[in-house]
Amino acid sequence: MSRLNPRQQEAVNYVGGPLLVLAGAGSGKTSVITRKIAHLVQNCGIRAQHIVAMTFTNKAAREMKERVGTLLKGPEARGLTVSTFHNLGMNIIRKEYAPLGYKPGFSIFDDGDIKALLTDIMQKEYAGDDGADEVKNYIDSWKNDLILPDEALAGARNPKEQTAAIVYLHYQRTLKAYNAVDFNDLILLPVKLFQEHQDILEKWQNRIRYLLVDEYQDTNSSQYLLVKLLVGMRNQITVVGDDDQSIYAWRGARPENLNLLKEDYPSLKVVMLEQNYRSTSRILKCANTLIANNPHAFEKQLWSEMGMGDEIRVIRTRNEDAECERVALEILTEHLRTQRPYSDFAILYRGNYQAKLMELKLQHHQIPYRLSGGTSFFARQEVKDLMSYFRLLVNPDDDNAFLRVINVPRREIGSTTLEKLGNYANERKISMYAASDEIGLGEHLDSRYTERLARFKRWMDGVREQCVINEPIAAIRSMVMDIDYENWLRQNASSDKVAEARMGNVWFLVDALKNTLDKDEEGDMTIEDAIGKLVLRDMLERQQEEEEGADGVQMMTMHASKGLEFPSVYIIGFEEEILPHRSSIESDTIEEERRLAYVGITRAKRNLALTFAAKRKQYGEIIECTPSRFLDELPPEDLVWEGQEEAPVEVKAARGNDALASMRAMLKR
Numbered sequence: 001m002s003r004l005n006p007r008q009q010e011a012v013n014y015v016g017g018p019l020l021v022l023a024g025a026g027s028g029k030t031s032v033i034t035r036k037i038a039h040l041v042q043n044c045g046i047r048a049q050h051i052v053a054m055t056f057t058n059k060a061a062r063e064m065k066e067r068v069g070t071l072l073k074g075p076e077a078r079g080l081t082v083s084t085f086h087n088l089g090m091n092i093i094r095k096e097y098a099p100l101g102y103k104p105g106f107s108i109f110d111d112g113d114i115k116a117l118l119t120d121i122m123q124k125e126y127a128g129d130d131g132a133d134e135v136k137n138y139i140d141s142w143k144n145d146l147i148l149p150d151e152a153l154a155g156a157r158n159p160k161e162q163t164a165a166i167v168y169l170h171y172q173r174t175l176k177a178y179n180a181v182d183f184n185d186l187i188l189l190p191v192k193l194f195q196e197h198q199d200i201l202e203k204w205q206n207r208i209r210y211l212l213v214d215e216y217q218d219t220n221s222s223q224y225l226l227v228k229l230l231v232g233m234r235n236q237i238t239v240v241g242d243d244d245q246s247i248y249a250w251r252g253a254r255p256e257n258l259n260l261l262k263e264d265y266p267s268l269k270v271v272m273l274e275q276n277y278r279s280t281s282r283i284l285k286c287a288n289t290l291i292a293n294n295p296h297a298f299e300k301q302l303w304s305e306m307g308m309g310d311e312i313r314v315i316r317t318r319n320e321d322a323e324c325e326r327v328a329l330e331i332l333t334e335h336l337r338t339q340r341p342y343s344d345f346a347i348l349y350r351g352n353y354q355a356k357l358m359e360l361k362l363q364h365h366q367i368p369y370r371l372s373g374g375t376s377f378f379a380r381q382e383v384k385d386l387m388s389y390f391r392l393l394v395n396p397d398d399d400n401a402f403l404r405v406i407n408v409p410r411r412e413i414g415s416t417t418l419e420k421l422g423n424y425a426n427e428r429k430i431s432m433y434a435a436s437d438e439i440g441l442g443e444h445l446d447s448r449y450t451e452r453l454a455r456f457k458r459w460m461d462g463v464r465e466q467c468v469i470n471e472p473i474a475a476i477r478s479m480v481m482d483i484d485y486e487n488w489l490r491q492n493a494s495s496d497k498v499a500e501a502r503m504g505n506v507w508f509l510v511d512a513l514k515n516t517l518d519k520d521e522e523g524d525m526t527i528e529d530a531i532g533k534l535v536l537r538d539m540l541e542r543q544q545e546e547e548e549g550a551d552g553v554q555m556m557t558m559h560a561s562k563g564l565e566f567p568s569v570y571i572i573g574f575e576e577e578i579l580p581h582r583s584s585i586e587s588d589t590i591e592e593e594r595r596l597a598y599v600g601i602t603r604a605k606r607n608l609a610l611t612f613a614a615k616r617k618q619y620g621e622i623i624e625c626t627p628s629r630f631l632d633e634l635p636p637e638d639l640v641w642e643g644q645e646e647a648p649v650e651v652k653a654a655r656g657n658d659a660l661a662s663m664r665a666m667l668k669r
Ligand code: ATP
Pocket: 002, 003, 004, 005, 008, 023, 024, 025, 026, 027, 028, 029, 030, 031, 032, 242, 245, 276, 277, 278, 562, 563, 564, 565, 602
């Protein structure tokens, strides 16, 4: 175990009041958190069940739990919560749903559900669904700032905002009627609850005696408020962060929260860390030089004793195909030459769409890889179908789930029938599911159809009953058999093989549900909770569980790479319009893109390569690419340029910006 340096030690030992550790990448901020958890338990008499550590992704939470596990003996760590904000929010809601006006087994709506709901509302209210995306953005940012629909309406400054606010109002009502919450509600609802119910807040404050927050720079207003409420007057809080790694402004994160902290906690102690233990000096210099181009509220120094290390390679390739091929082949060669595991290598990119070609190349060379993000397991049709069954099972008010499953497999219930059912349910203010066997429905629908609907409901009610009487997983297995889902897949798949693979996913999902139930430490998890957890995990990380543990090249976006480290890092697509992203160039938010590049670069321990293509295909057209402006901002003496076979000698000899200018000129030719 590494010895902490005096500053880190100071941060670990300080429990006298609120503490902020403000420091650059790889300086041991996360290490301070894990060591501090151990310190609190072992030396300060705080039981693990009273400690909560907040991280940004599930992956990070898992890693932190593992690290703490090596520091604490089994029983010492029992009850410790290491969680993302959204997971904590979900746990709060699942325990306090009643005062929030929810019923148990609430659904968490994903982007697809939300989009469908918004489109539906806009069609009903405005006879058109133009701009559903825009409205969603408005709603997201209102929710991030804890603005409720009536407040949004009161504050609307133009017709567009007014429309969005009205849709927001309907949207929120519908969610409630469906007994559903969206992603933002997982934070918003607990905050509102705590603000309105002092007794409930006190209960949670007593449960959480010490709070630690990693990646603090990326908390948004509502998350910050949640932290503040939970900490209360006790002031037992440690937060660590790096303003240069703030990359979630688009999700409402406020780097100024670092300043707010000083205002809200006048006794705040600040500890700065300056030694980086992760990267070679050269990589660090690159990162420092790049980020120096951003304005700085806090001046930070960062140095490393890891030696100068290899130069940073800038690799130019003909096109994106050659780019991915090159990266795949290099990794393969290195792996064979040095016997280093594939997991030592990470390929980072700006957007998930860049992963596809890279994946194909890795597959082609039979290089195992692990992909975080992208088209997820949960995005597959069969998984979505089954998830909808799960949701309807635990939450009969979830009309979205009802509509997804009612004709999968086919039950001969047409859209007119469903529309009439919907209208009827609407008038009676009940869910479509509940309306399905109401006698009154007979006035609107032919008995053939009412019988089909009633049959479906009877059957589903039966499954629900079995979940209670019998073992729930067994009930779910027989539900899948009942609907003969396998047959349905066969009818709809291009081949039996495809159908089989899909059916495999279905059973995999059922197993995942079983695992979630089995893993529950507190022993009070219901099937509703387990399903909620699955949905949430899907949204947070979209990662296939089956791949866990196996060796493989790590592929992920730079956003997802936050907090992680790898011996060798490739950042692909280091080009204008990709990094910085086109939309950032247009909206002039280059600083955030620079921070993103900084995050990417500082993931590397020993080797770093930045690749770009001269040409690539975009929307079916071949376009000429320009190397990223961030290359201009890196120290030229630390870069080696590769793969520019046709480059004139003087370009290689030239320095810095000139080299890049000549290069660009050359590419244009
Ligand atoms: P990031 O900003 O990227 O999240 P961080 O500040 O959280 O980075 P850590 O991940 O905690 O940094 O630490 C980076 C690396 O340095 C880890 O491999 C960690 O084990 C190591 N490390 C941290 N402190 C020390 C120390 N005092 N001595 C040796 N190694 C250390």
